[in-house]
Amino acid sequence: MIPATFDYIRAGSVEEAVAALTEHGDEAKLLAGGHSLLPLMKLRLASPEVLIDLGRVDALRGVCELDDGRLSIGAMTAHQDVIDNDLVRQHCGVLADVTRQVGDAQVRHRGTIGGALAHGDAASDLPAALLALDGTVVVQGPSGQREIAAADLFVDYLATSISDDEVITEVRVPKFDGSWGWNYQKFSRVAQAWAIVGSLGLVKRSNGNVEEARVGLTHMGTVPLRATAVEQALAGAAIDGIADAAEHAAEGTSAPTDLNATSEFREHLARVLTKRALTAAAG
Amino acid sequence: MTSVQMNVDGETHSDEVEPRLLLVHYLREFLGKTGTNVGCDTSNCGACTVHLDGRSVKSCTVLAVQADGGDIDTIEGLAEFSSNGDEEAGWHPLQRAFHTEHGLQCGYCTPGMIMAAKDLLSENPDPTEDEVRHGLEGNLCRCTGYVNIVKAVRTAAAEMRGDKVDTEVGA
Numbered sequence A: 001m002i003p004a005t006f007d008y009i010r011a012g013s014v015e016e017a018v019a020a021l022t023e024h025g026d027e028a029k030l031l032a033g034g035h036s037l038l039p040l041m042k043l044r045l046a047s048p049e050v051l052i053d054l055g056r057v058d059a060l061r062g063v064c065e066l067d068d069g070r071l072s073i074g075a076m077t078a079h080q081d082v083i084d085n086d087l088v089r090q091h092c093g094v095l096a097d098v099t100r101q102v103g104d105a106q107v108r109h110r111g112t113i114g115g116a117l118a119h120g121d122a123a124s125d126l127p128a129a130l131l132a133l134d135g136t137v138v139v140q141g142p143s144g145q146r147e148i149a150a151a152d153l154f155v156d157y158l159a160t161s162i163s164d165d166e167v168i169t170e171v172r173v174p175k176f177d178g179s180w181g182w183n184y185q186k187f188s189r190v191a192q193a194w195a196i197v198g199s200l201g202l203v204k205r206s207n208g209n210v211e212e213a214r215v216g217l218t219h220m221g222t223v224p225l226r227a228t229a230v231e232q233a234l235a236g237a238a239i240d241g242i243a244d245a246a247e248h249a250a251e252g253t254s255a256p257t258d259l260n261a262t263s264e265f266r267e268h269l270a271r272v273l274t275k276r277a278l279t280a281a282a283g
Numbered sequence B: 001m002t003s004v005q006m007n008v009d010g011e012t013h014s015d016e017v018e019p020r021l022l023l024v025h026y027l028r029e030f031l032g033k034t035g036t037n038v039g040c041d042t043s044n045c046g047a048c049t050v051h052l053d054g055r056s057v058k059s060c061t062v063l064a065v066q067a068d069g070g071d072i073d074t075i076e077g078l079a080e081f082s083s084n085g086d087e088e089a090g091w092h093p094l095q096r097a098f099h100t101e102h103g104l105q106c107g108y109c110t111p112g113m114i115m116a117a118k119d120l121l122s123e124n125p126d127p128t129e130d131e132v133r134h135g136l137e138g139n140l141c142r143c144t145g146y147v148n149i150v151k152a153v154r155t156a157a158a159e160m161r162g163d164k165v166d167t168e169v170g171a
Helices: A015-027 A037-042 A079-085 A086-091 A093-099 A103-110 A113-119 A127-133 A228-234 A239-246 A264-283 B023-030 B093-100 B110-121 B128-136 B148-161
Strands: A007-010 A028-031 A050-053 A062-067 A071-072 A136-141 A143-148 A153-156 A168-174 A180-187 A199-206 A209-218 B002-008 B013-017 B049-052 B054-057 B071-073
Touching: A015 A028, A015 A050, A015 A136, A015 A180, A028 A199, A062 A086, A062 A264, A071 A086, A079 A093, A079 A103, A079 A113, A086 A093, A093 A127, A093 A180, A093 A199, A103 B110, A113 A127, A113 A168, A127 A180, A127 A199, A127 A209, A127 B023, A136 B002, A180 A264, A199 A264, A209 A239, A209 A264, A228 A239, A228 A264, A239 A264, B013 B023, B023 B049, B049 B110, B054 B110, B054 B148, B093 B110, B093 B148, B110 B148, B128 B148
Parallel strands: A007 A050, A028 A050, B002 B071
Antiparallel strands: A062 A071, A071 A168, A136 A143, A136 A168, A180 A199, A199 A209, B002 B013, B049 B054, B049 B071
16 A cells, blocks of 8 residues: 655754644644554545655654653654653653553554654543643644643544644653552553553552542543543542442543444443553552 | 665665655565565554664555665565575574474564564563563464464574573463
8 A cells, every 4th residue: 555645845853844834734744653644644544745754853852851840752752762761761650651552562663652642543542641641742833832731632533732833842741759550451352453442540549548540541532531530539539449439430431333342332341441450550 | 756865784775766655665676675575554464574773663654765864674684694505504593493493384474573573682682472472462473373483582582692491382
């Protein structure tokens, strides 16, 4: 399968990429690692007339600590480099652990954190993770930079609140200290497939109780979701309340029906996987 | 057309290519390196796995223009040239182990399996059976059922480490 023809622009900087986006408008697509976009182009489900390659923008790679205590991850940082990064492992191990479950080794070598979030696929792992972590993305456009909270980023099926002329430059995540535990349960039919349903549970423990719980759900709607009813039921509750709280995991979701699962089966999976994830996270 | 230059299996190549040309088609059709196979062509099966700057990638999901300036290693560059005419003497330990452990039937997935396994072993020289299975989850084989593939990777790992281990798997 061969993509339709396109003009290729190799951006040397974020500014060059923004200028090219401004010039070509919605005929252009940004190319990061290409592991969501190129398969769509080969299937001719996407046929951008202009492809703007960010592969040479080295300033978009790497991880650093921000003055406010959060971590900043360059948007073009490959999944494997997120997993291997010392700052991520030390301060946001949950992100490394979820990223380890993205695709397969070859995909993790090419795919990028910014590309996965910009694609905004509710069935992929990182959008739900960013939502559960209360992370943000920084985007740069013709009029400068702005920061978008994960809760405001994903607006519809494969649609984000990033404008056509904006580039994700950074992904920002808070640090999670030793009082937090986490676990990501990903249910799929074959090893490397997208999640039929995924549930990321984070638990902050305090004196044997749950001080705070967070749940991010993958593939339970057109956008990634937080299981807020579960989070509210667990706030300040005893750890043995997890099983009861997890029964609320499908509330407020709109799980799709497809070849892999009915909506009802996905709701069942959300409850079971959330119970497992939170139990492991609290353990 | 866009100019690309890359080092493939130790030789530098320069060409004018269409931006939409996939790396695997550049390797096969421009350079004649048909050792790298196209399997599913949808980023699933891993038959087209090569190394780009030392890391395993699926060359059906990389544009040739993205690999410009890069170092590519394919299955064709794996064996060392053997001056005495004994071709097998130059085989890489992974090639030898896939042979001795019967890690293939039709052989279509083998170039990708070996290139993915080589990257895995460079990160983890002594993987458990489970680690091999997870490490190769991006490579599909529709003949053998993986038992002998896992065995071959662990046999090669032992040889590359210079020791002998029990590589029986899946008891």
